[in-house]
Amino acid sequence: MSIETKSSVINGIDVAKVEQLAQGCANDPRNAGVKFATSTRWTGGTSSASRVTGYELGGRRIPRTFAIVSDEPQELCGGNTAPNPQELLMSSLASCMMVGIVANASLMGVKLDSVVIDVDGKLDLRGFLGLDQAVKPGYDALHYTIRIKGDGTPEQFQKIHEAVIATSPNRFNVSNPIKLTSELVVE
Numbered sequence: 001m002s003i004e005t006k007s008s009v010i011n012g013i014d015v016a017k018v019e020q021l022a023q024g025c026a027n028d029p030r031n032a033g034v035k036f037a038t039s040t041r042w043t044g045g046t047s048s049a050s051r052v053t054g055y056e057l058g059g060r061r062i063p064r065t066f067a068i069v070s071d072e073p074q075e076l077c078g079g080n081t082a083p084n085p086q087e088l089l090m091s092s093l094a095s096c097m098m099v100g101i102v103a104n105a106s107l108m109g110v111k112l113d114s115v116v117i118d119v120d121g122k123l124d125l126r127g128f129l130g131l132d133q134a135v136k137p138g139y140d141a142l143h144y145t146i147r148i149k150g151d152g153t154p155e156q157f158q159k160i161h162e163a164v165i166a167t168s169p170n171r172f173n174v175s176n177p178i179k180l181t182s183e184l185v186v187e
Contacts, residue, residue: 013106024058031058038068046078047071076125089174090119094144096170101148104160110152119144142174 008016025032034057040050052066070085072078083091094117105112120143127137148157165171 010106010109011102011112013103015106018103018107033058043069045071046076047081086121086123090121090142093142093170093174094119097144097146097164097168100164100168101146101160104163105150105152105156108152108156108160110150110156110160112148112150112152114147114149116147117144118147 008014034055036052036055038050038052040048043049048070050068050070052064052068054061054063054065056062068088069082070088071080071082072084074080076084078084097117098115101115102112121139121141123137123139124135126132127135146161148160150157152160
């Protein structure tokens with residue numbers, strides 16, 4: 001008699017590790033605290049470079065090193081060397097939801113063939129340029145479309161989508177007001 005062992009890696013996600021992380025956070029809320037930070041420097045013109053040097057998880061500092069560059073298209077007075085901040089915002093929203101989709105599908109045992117998230121939005125440059133105080137400098141709405149293919153049922157995919165709506169940090173941050181605090185240091 002053979003015992004069939006189910007692989008804990010589905011869609012590239014180690015399900016056992018996700019379950020262990022969730023259990024650790026449930027058992028002790030101190031394990032659930034996570035702090036992310038970036039430092040962004042102007043690199044000339046409309047371009048900037050953000051650096052990630054690490055993050056904190058459960059009170060532990062974990063080093064990571066990444067650079068994220070940004071620039072505007074030439075038509076918006078930039079050098080067109082990198083995505084602009086709006087494209088980075090949209091890709092951050094979609095990337096965060098993507099993590100939720102893949103993790104939730106994996107936890108449900110649903111194997112994915114493909115997932116694509118398209119995000120778009122319109123804004124009025126008169127607000128950004130300060131030409132009309134009645135015009136907001138940002139979006140009234142963003143729209144996204146998720147195209148998903150895999151061995152799940154439509155009901156499973158709907159449940160995955162609902163879970164992402166309920167738990168995606170960046171979806172929450174974009175769709176709800178969050179408090180921003182600031183400090184200006186003149187050197």
